[in-house]
Amino acid sequence: MKELLSTVVSPLLRHPEELQISESKEGRKIKLEVKVDPEDMGRIIGKGGKRANAIRAVMKAKGTIDGVRVIVDIVE
Incomplete structure (x- = not known):
């Protein structure tokens, strides 16, 4: 899940090297936190x-296929 999110987000960034994604799982729920350079x-x-809504929609669709609920948070 983390790899898919990275693939979707990286091309949008001016500083893709600053992209950080943390993943936490609780049962059938996956929470992904995205941190990017403030400029991005x-x-x-x-x-x-x-x-942001389009990114969440893509991840939600993948989660539906995998039978999990996916939450994407973009944090500073």
Whole structure:
């Protein structure tokens, strides 16, 4: 799950080397926390949160296929 998120997010960033993703599992729930360079925060969230919502939709679809609930948090 972490690898898929990295593949989706990395091309959006100016500083992909600063990308950090932490994954925690609780039963059938996976929480992914994404940390990026402050300069890239707007690029990953997008206008009106559209990119962030699209990223969450992709991860939710993968979670549905795998039978788990996926939560993606973008943190500073």
